[in-house]
Amino acid sequence: MTERTEETVAPDLLYSEAEDDLRAAVRALLGDRSDAPTVIARVESDTPYDPQLWKALGAGIGVAGLLVPEKLGGQGASHREAAVVLEELGRSVTPAPYLTSAVVATETLLALGTEDGPVAELLGDMAAARKVAVLAVPFSAAPETVAATVTGTLDGTVSVVADAATADVLLVxxxxxxxxxxxxxxxxxxxxxxxxxxxxxxxxxxLDAATGTRLADAEAARSAVRRGLLAGAGLLASEQLGLAEWCLTETVRYTRERHQFNRPVGSFQALKHRMAQLWLEVVSARAAARNAADALATGSPDTPLAVAVAQAYCSKVAVHAAEECIQLHGGIGMTWEHPAHLYLKRAKADASAYGSAGRHREAIAELMELPAP
Structure with a gap:
């Protein structure tokens, strides 16, 4: 019997005890501070972010520094733990700059090295939730397609930057x-x-002749940005998973309670089939999202493929789950007071973030050397 190499070891898709404990802590906080009425009220006020919630989440629980090494004040955890946080943020559609700052911007900075200097200082501030940093690229940018739109004199415009309005630092x-x-x-x-x-x-x-601190040269910057966006795309799948799980759970609960013709509407065979199909999709999405998170955490050589598969699949599952949630809720699902519309809008927006499903399918074909149809 030959010894298994690192490349042949199957990924661990199960949740560890530490990950379950982290999930419980994050879910408890969000359940208390970011329930559906609270989120709806905040988006109506045009100030969706709650700075106190971010402080409690980022610094209190410590999720802002999960990917930051302990020597810089972070938790020294992995992408698996970050994925659990994103599942819960997706489940509650909580407005928080976690994906953009604690994942994408953090991974970009980590790719530059963490010796003493401005990079290490900024990572320390981000890990303690003292600062929010955002990578100034379009939210739709795929990992392998990013091109600089700003000149070396710091002049230029970047459109559709997620969470830029709440950022303290822009990584340009x-x-x-x-x-x-x-x-x-x-x-x-x-x-x-x-x-x-x-x-x-x-x-x-x-930017109009702005001033900033140069962190890396052009070649290192391109590599770092790709790493940041790859991590963002891979862990976005976990947010989409959490979103889809909430939609399925809420739909099953509602169809059990809603009666028609003196029977729960969930007992009708046609609706059973639709929810069973959605359950199968969510289970498969969980496997894809966990595989991407594990590949990022272990530095697997198959990480680009795992990320592309996760995004190509999970984005469509999230949209389908949100659509089914609204339709199977009937009239109440179409109202502003019910949170279902928040999940559909998040799912639709996420479907074009860090590369569309179609772009990721093209990446799969390229990585697997599959001929185009």
Whole structure:
């Protein structure tokens, strides 16, 4: 019997005890501070983010620094733990800059090295939830397709940047490197946009001879940005999984309680089949999302493939689950007071984030050397 190599070891898709404990802590906090009426009220007020909730989540529980090494003040955890947090944030559609700051921006900075200097200092501030950093690229940017739109003199415009309006620091890739720019610095303008998903604000960032700290040269910047976006795309699948799980659970609960012709509507065979099909999709989405998180955590050489598979599948499952949730709730599902519309809008917005499902299918074909139809 030959010894199994690292490449042949099957990924561990099960949740560890530590991950279950983390889930319980995050779910308890969000259940108390970010329930559906609270989220709806905040998006109606045009200020979806709750700074106190982010402080409790990021610093109190410590999720902001999960990916940051302990020597820099972080938790030294892995992408598996970060994926659990994103599942819960997706389950509650909580407005929080976790994906953009604690995952994408953090991974981008980690790719530059964490010795003493501005990178290490910024990572420490982010891990303690003292600062929110956002990578200034379009939210739709796929990991392998990013191109700098800002010149080396820090002039230019980047549209549709997620969470830019709440960022303290903008990480701006340019033609000659990566710069860290304070969001309130002279020459920086952040203009909010009206997004489909009101729980994740978008903005246009305009730089006019702004000043910032150069963190890396052009080659290192390109590699770091790809790493950050790859992690973002892979862990976005976990957010989509949490969203789909809530939609399925809520739909099953409602159809058990809602009666028609003196019977629960969930007992009708046609609806049973639809919910059973959705359950199968959610279970498969969980496997794909967990595989991507495990590949990122272990540094697997198959990480790009695992991420592409997860995004190609999970984005469509999330949209389908949200659509079924609204339809099977009947009239109440179409109202503003019911949170179902928040889940549909988040699912639709996530479907185009960090590369569409179609773009990720193209990536799968390229990685597997499959001929185009």
């Amino acid at each position: 890739p340019t033609g000659d490197g990566l710069y860290a720019i304070e969001a309130d610095a002279p020459g920086v303008a952040v203009e909010p946009l009206v997004p489909l998903d009101l729980t994740r604000p978008l903005a246009t960032v305009t």
